[in-house]
Amino acid sequence: MANTPPPRRPLTLRDVSEASGVSEMTVSRVLRNRGDVSEATRARVREAAKKLGYVPNKIAGGLASSRVNLVAVIIPSMSNLVFPEVLTGISEVLDDTELQPVVGFTNYLPEREEKVLYEMLSWRPSGVIIAGLEHTPPARAMLASAGIPVVEIMDTDGEPVDSMVGISHRRAGREMARAIVQQGYKRIAFLGTKMPLDHRARKRFEGFTEALAKAGIEVADQEFYSGGSALAKGREMTEAVLKRTPDIDFLYYSNDMIGAGGLLWCLDQGIDVPGQIGLAGFNGVDLLEGLPMALATMDARRREIGRKAAEIVAAAAADEGADAGGHVVELEPSLSLGQTLSRV
Amino acid sequence: MANTPPPRRPLTLRDVSEASGVSEMTVSRVLRNRGDVSEATRARVREAAKKLGYVPNKIAGGLASSRVNLVAVIIPSMSNLVFPEVLTGISEVLDDTELQPVVGFTNYLPEREEKVLYEMLSWRPSGVIIAGLEHTPPARAMLASAGIPVVEIMDTDGEPVDSMVGISHRRAGREMARAIVQQGYKRIAFLGTKMPLDHRARKRFEGFTEALAKAGIEVADQEFYSGGSALAKGREMTEAVLKRTPDIDFLYYSNDMIGAGGLLWCLDQGIDVPGQIGLAGFNGVDLLEGLPMALATMDARRREIGRKAAEIVAAAAADEGADAGGHVVELEPSLSLGQTLSRV
DNA sequence: ATGAAAGCGCTAACAT
DNA sequence: ATGTTAGCGCTTTCAT
Numbered sequence: 001m002a003n004t005p006p007p008r009r010p011l012t013l014r015d016v017s018e019a020s021g022v023s024e025m026t027v028s029r030v031l032r033n034r035g036d037v038s039e040a041t042r043a044r045v046r047e048a049a050k051k052l053g054y055v056p057n058k059i060a061g062g063l064a065s066s067r068v069n070l071v072a073v074i075i076p077s078m079s080n081l082v083f084p085e086v087l088t089g090i091s092e093v094l095d096d097t098e099l100q101p102v103v104g105f106t107n108y109l110p111e112r113e114e115k116v117l118y119e120m121l122s123w124r125p126s127g128v129i130i131a132g133l134e135h136t137p138p139a140r141a142m143l144a145s146a147g148i149p150v151v152e153i154m155d156t157d158g159e160p161v162d163s164m165v166g167i168s169h170r171r172a173g174r175e176m177a178r179a180i181v182q183q184g185y186k187r188i189a190f191l192g193t194k195m196p197l198d199h200r201a202r203k204r205f206e207g208f209t210e211a212l213a214k215a216g217i218e219v220a221d222q223e224f225y226s227g228g229s230a231l232a233k234g235r236e237m238t239e240a241v242l243k244r245t246p247d248i249d250f251l252y253y254s255n256d257m258i259g260a261g262g263l264l265w266c267l268d269q270g271i272d273v274p275g276q277i278g279l280a281g282f283n284g285v286d287l288l289e290g291l292p293m294a295l296a297t298m299d300a301r302r303r304e305i306g307r308k309a310a311e312i313v314a315a316a317a318a319d320e321g322a323d324a325g326g327h328v329v330e331l332e333p334s335l336s337l338g339q340t341l342s343r344v
Numbered sequence: 345m346a347n348t349p350p351p352r353r354p355l356t357l358r359d360v361s362e363a364s365g366v367s368e369m370t371v372s373r374v375l376r377n378r379g380d381v382s383e384a385t386r387a388r389v390r391e392a393a394k395k396l397g398y399v400p401n402k403i404a405g406g407l408a409s410s411r412v413n414l415v416a417v418i419i420p421s422m423s424n425l426v427f428p429e430v431l432t433g434i435s436e437v438l439d440d441t442e443l444q445p446v447v448g449f450t451n452y453l454p455e456r457e458e459k460v461l462y463e464m465l466s467w468r469p470s471g472v473i474i475a476g477l478e479h480t481p482p483a484r485a486m487l488a489s490a491g492i493p494v495v496e497i498m499d500t501d502g503e504p505v506d507s508m509v510g511i512s513h514r515r516a517g518r519e520m521a522r523a524i525v526q527q528g529y530k531r532i533a534f535l536g537t538k539m540p541l542d543h544r545a546r547k548r549f550e551g552f553t554e555a556l557a558k559a560g561i562e563v564a565d566q567e568f569y570s571g572g573s574a575l576a577k578g579r580e581m582t583e584a585v586l587k588r589t590p591d592i593d594f595l596y597y598s599n600d601m602i603g604a605g606g607l608l609w610c611l612d613q614g615i616d617v618p619g620q621i622g623l624a625g626f627n628g629v630d631l632l633e634g635l636p637m638a639l640a641t642m643d644a645r646r647r648e649i650g651r652k653a654a655e656i657v658a659a660a661a662a663d664e665g666a667d668a669g670g671h672v673v674e675l676e677p678s679l680s681l682g683q684t685l686s687r688v
Numbered sequence: 689a690t691g692a693a694a695g696c697g698c699t700a701a702c703a704t
Numbered sequence: 705a706t707g708t709t710a711g712c713g714c715t716t717t718c719a720t
Contacts, residue, residue, distance in 0.1 A: 060713035084422040231634030290575030404697035
């Protein structure tokens with residue numbers, strides 16, 4: 001058994017062609033399952049390719065065909081639990097296609113987003129999925145003139161460049177406010193991330209205060225954090241708020257993790273939840289099922305957002321231009337009262 | 345102000361060359377900051393490129409230079425909390441380089457891993473970072489003959505194809521067992537994921553039982569799960585084990601999430617932790633700081649693993665072959681006793 | 689069903 | 705400091 005010496009130069013179609021005695025063109029056809037090739041030569045080519053350990057060069061293929069099966073996915077970070085879930089949705093859908101996601105992170109910085117987008121576009125991807133509707137003017141320009149499907153995700157409060165898939169965070173905030181008011185809570189505090197650049201959190205907060213205002217209620221106190229362990233922060237912030245404003249009867253958190261921390265703290269303190277104080281979070285992270293009480297929350301439908309966005313890109317890529325784009329998919333965040341918001 | 349009509353055909357270097365009256369080659373030099381170009385032409389080229397909205401084509405560039413600044417990252421999934429953290433480490437390091445991570449998911453399936461690897465390699469990346477040391481023979485062969493740095497991560501119990509960065513899970517299991525025995529616990533249960541393909545969990549379990557055996561102790565009960573909300577599963581499993589084997593005095597969980605669920609359940613039941621029953625998890629997810637008690641755990645140093653792996657790839661990519669590869673970095677998982685393992 | 693020629697958009701290598 | 709030429713490895717197009 002002669003062992004093949006490891007090639008220093010990566011193998012090319014030519015190598016397979018020579019090894020199989022079939023023209024490069026036909027080898028290419030076999031390897032891509034295109035065009036008519038007799039079963040006999042098919043087999044010979046396959047065998048040769050396998051024996052050599054040939055791996056096609058998509059760089060060359062992409063250049064020749066001007067078709068690149070990459071989808072650029074641009075998100076703030078991986079630390080925020082929601083984005084891994086969106087990505088899971090995206091890759092579930094793309095797994096059934098030829099498309100491959102390529103992920104870039106912006107760390108919530110507009111300049112970084114611009115740079116990452118530029119880098120991504122230079123790979124000539126088949127589509128772009130990008131978080132949020134707020135981008136720098138150059139970024140918007142790049143998206144608009146890229147000539148590929150662009151799906152802005154997470155948020156639908158604004159004008160998309162092309163398509164958008166998400167929920168209305170303003171509406172989510174309003175609905176939560178209404179539910180809280182309806183249960184008779186009056187002294188309501190808001191606890192969340194500092195949000196200079198977290199547009200979604202800001203919109204939720206705006207919707208929230210707006211709906212409270214309609215009921216003649218103002219946010220009684222608020223507290224913001226950044227960084228650190230969310231569960232621990234939730235405890236700290238809750239303590240701070242209740243020390244400062246003891247008559248608070250409801251705590252609205254901008255995410256479930258800090259909400260869970262707050263809940264644990266309240267229970268530790270022997271506070272009657274939801275009788276004395278009600279709580280609600282945001283996101284519907286099922287990671288948290290199993291807390292002593294089910295936290296009221298609103299499902300942001302992250303996985304579906306990922307799936308829908310990927311479907312739009314995949315459909316457009318398959319159609320090759322037949323698709324006009326401009327899809328708008330607004331999903332409904334579903335409120336779940338859990339056990340911390342319903343004063344039954 | 346004449347507005348440029350949106351080009352249907354993507355712009356090429358040639359367009360910039362014509363718009364600026366500078367040769368394609370020099371345009372290329374300017375855009376890549378290579379070679380000597382006078383400040384004057386530099387400015388003209390930059391302006392033309394900007395005005396046109398030119399975005400370079402890396403597909404063509406990659407083919408011409410046979411240099412592709414992508415790093416293939418192959419991991420099981422995004423749902424397991426540890427991988428987003430590894431990715432964060434990787435992208436922290438790569439952000440300071442020309443390299444871009446491209447992520448592929450295997451869902452813990454060896455065949456999928458093989459396929460994803462093949463796809464990735466066909467992009468001719470500058471390096472591969474892949475989770476685990478266990479791969480199918482074809483996958484190993486591809487890695488070995490790819491001619492690029494390969495870093496296998498998470499685990500160091502085995503033989504790497506090239507470099508590896510991780511912790512010894514066997515040792516992690518052993519150390520946890522020793523700590524538990526040292527505190528005088530005797531009736532010890534193991535609770536974890538079903539692990540036909542989770543080699544790391546299996547190795548931890550092996551190390552764990554091995555060290556217990558040395559102390560003359562056998563695992564008194566065990567329980568496995570798959571899928572579902574980890575916190576909730578932790579509760580259920582804990583209840584099941586304690587119902588079945590009431591004299592258990594220690595619960596070792598294969599991850600912190602189920603450990604946290606177990607802890608919450610025990611506290612609900614009024615069980616004296618760690619007096620009556622001790623608990624420990626694995627991973628050191630700081631997500632969980634803020635629980636009623638700090639769960640004993642062992643930090644798997646995920647972020648550092650990501651960073652180290654990325655550094656190895658980045659160094660090799662910079663050196664261009666000067667680097668022989670074959671790096672082995674075994675990090676020490678650090679045990680933290682928390683409040684659930686030290687019977688002070 | 690198979691092959692030959694041309695060229696995708698860039699960059700390496702060599703002029704000048 | 706700038707330009708010219710060739711070609712990266714594949715696919716498209718057109719023959720046969």
